[in-house]
Amino acid sequence: AEPENIENTVLLIGFGRFGQIVSQPVLARGYTLSIIDSNAEFIRDIGDFGFKVYYGDGVRPEILHAAGAATARAILICVDDKEAALKIAEIVKEEFPLVPVLARAYDRGHAIDLLKAGVDYQVRETYDSALNFGGEVLRTLGEADETALQMVEEFREIDRERFALEQVGGIYAGRSLIKGNAQPADIIAAKTARERERRAAAQDAAQGAAR
Amino acid sequence: AEPENIENTVLLIGFGRFGQIVSQPVLARGYTLSIIDSNAEFIRDIGDFGFKVYYGDGVRPEILHAAGAATARAILICVDDKEAALKIAEIVKEEFPLVPVLARAYDRGHAIDLLKAGVDYQVRETYDSALNFGGEVLRTLGEADETALQMVEEFREIDRERFALEQVGGIYAGRSLIKGNAQPADIIAAKTARERERRAAAQDAAQGAAR
Numbered sequence: 237a238e239p240e241n242i243e244n245t246v247l248l249i250g251f252g253r254f255g256q257i258v259s260q261p262v263l264a265r266g267y268t269l270s271i272i273d274s275n276a277e278f279i280r281d282i283g284d285f286g287f288k289v290y291y292g293d294g295v296r297p298e299i300l301h302a303a304g305a306a307t308a309r310a311i312l313i314c315v316d317d318k319e320a321a322l323k324i325a326e327i328v329k330e331e332f333p334l335v336p337v338l339a340r341a342y343d344r345g346h347a348i349d350l351l352k353a354g355v356d357y358q359v360r361e362t363y364d365s366a367l368n369f370g371g372e373v374l375r376t377l378g379e380a381d382e383t384a385l386q387m388v389e390e391f392r393e394i395d396r397e398r399f400a401l402e403q404v405g406g407i408y409a410g411r412s413l414i415k416g417n418a419q420p421a422d423i424i425a426a427k428t429a430r431e432r433e434r435r436a437a438a439q440d441a442a443q444g445a446a447r
Numbered sequence: 448a449e450p451e452n453i454e455n456t457v458l459l460i461g462f463g464r465f466g467q468i469v470s471q472p473v474l475a476r477g478y479t480l481s482i483i484d485s486n487a488e489f490i491r492d493i494g495d496f497g498f499k500v501y502y503g504d505g506v507r508p509e510i511l512h513a514a515g516a517a518t519a520r521a522i523l524i525c526v527d528d529k530e531a532a533l534k535i536a537e538i539v540k541e542e543f544p545l546v547p548v549l550a551r552a553y554d555r556g557h558a559i560d561l562l563k564a565g566v567d568y569q570v571r572e573t574y575d576s577a578l579n580f581g582g583e584v585l586r587t588l589g590e591a592d593e594t595a596l597q598m599v600e601e602f603r604e605i606d607r608e609r610f611a612l613e614q615v616g617g618i619y620a621g622r623s624l625i626k627g628n629a630q631p632a633d634i635i636a637a638k639t640a641r642e643r644e645r646r647a648a649a650q651d652a653a654q655g656a657a658r
Contacts, residue, residue, distance in 0.1 A: 246584065253553075253554050253573050253574075253577070254576075254580075255577075257574060257578050257581065257606075258580050259626070259628070260602045260626055261578070261581040261585060261595075261598035261599055262581055262588075263627070264598055264602065264626055265590065265598055283629070283634075283637045284622075286628075287628055287629055288628055288630070288633045288637075310584060310588060312584060314580075336587050338580065338583060340576075340580065342464075343464050356587070357580075359580050359583070360576065361573045361576050361577070362464050362465045362468070362572045363576055364575035364578075364579050365465070365551075365571065365573065365575040365576060366464070366465045366466075366469050366525075366551075366572070367468050367469075367472070367575075368570060368575050369465075369469050369523075369525075369549065369551065369570050370468065370473055371472060372549060373457065373472075373473050373521060373523060373549060374473065374476060376521050376547050376567070376568070377521060379476065383476075384472075387472035388472055391471045391472050391475065394471075395471075408495075411495075411496055411497075414471075414497060415470070415474040415497075416496060416497020417470070417480045417499055418497050418499040419499070423494075426499075
């Protein structure tokens with residue numbers, strides 16, 4: 237079946253754990269969602285929950301066109317495959333440059349790649365749950381709710397700064413903003429061990445060359 | 448190497464994308480973290496970022512003991528393997544029944560299983576990022592920030608209710624709380640197609656039995 241009445245809808249690509257949650261506040265506010273997913277069996281099962289999902293993998297321009305990408309108010313890339321997400325981002329930014337694109341990112345490196353591909357917004361898929369989990373740990377340890385929320389907010393700021401540094405300088409760039417658990421002695425021991433290995437490797441190479 | 452000074456620490460099992468974020472507000476507040484992970488190569492690399500991580504897979508009681516589980520102030524299960532997380536939850540609740548346990552859940556079904564295993568807190572790993580993404584979609588569509596936040600908060604309430612129903616009655620129990628995108632005609636068409644298939648299958652079975 238081909239999608240009908242697809243003008244002015246929001247196009248959601250990938251309807252797993254992530255896309256399903258994304259859809260709820262959008263549908264609750266009265267927007268029309270055109271949904272595509274590449275798992276045929278899943279599309280059938282999700283019908284029992286009141287969803288109409290079209291089959292397609294989102295990396296083919298003709299599928300995107302058929303699903304209304306050209307006239308969409310926004311395109312939401314919510315697939316769980318890193319490479320596919322990036323490919324879809326590149327295609328939609330090329331084919332539909334005026335449509336805002338929001339994307340689910342796997343990790344920091346993927347987030348940077350998606351921004352380079354031109355997406356207008358990205359969120360790392362486990363970031364917010366992990367951070368709220370960190371706040372809950374503090375509450376469990378006896379900290380006041382206010383303190384837990386403050387530590388979480390402070391970290392959000394630090395992480396934003398770290399991410400900005402990484403976007404320019406790569407994944408080591410924001411390293412000084414990370415709080416480690418290693419003691420100074422651990423760090424020195426690790427460096428010494430690494431230095432020793434490096435010297436041993438260099439010596440082996442030199443002996444190999446001399447033979 | 449064996450962990451040292453492990454009394455009164457927080458034990459974190461699984462130090463990937465999720466565990467790393469969890470660690471930050473906890474370390475920033477001055478708590479001591481004992482961290483274990485089952486990826487040896489990763490443990491070495493993460494040393495460059497100031498972390499001391501012990502090798503172990505968390506499903507063996509002797510590893511948990513060595514990492515300080517018995518005297519830990521909390522145990523955080525942050526592994527990305529559903530089955531392993533559940534097994535760790537069962538082991539720690541059996542061996543260290545007085546230590547609070549917080550766990551990363553994969554999806555709704557996994558969250559329910561973890562609670563049945565006795566964990567004190569769980570969060571679905573992509574839930575909060577997906578919900579915030581939904582709020583951002585509304586902002587992109589031109590809704591006021593206030594409206595976006597309100598829709599997100601309203602959905603949180605609905606989802607809490609749905610989850611409570613599912614805990615008692617299984618994954619179909621909270622179905623009426625889900626907002627679908629299907630039109631009434633789609634739903635009737637899907638039901639009719641399914642009914643036709645069921646009848647055809649029953650007929651095939653009857654014919655098979657009659658032969």
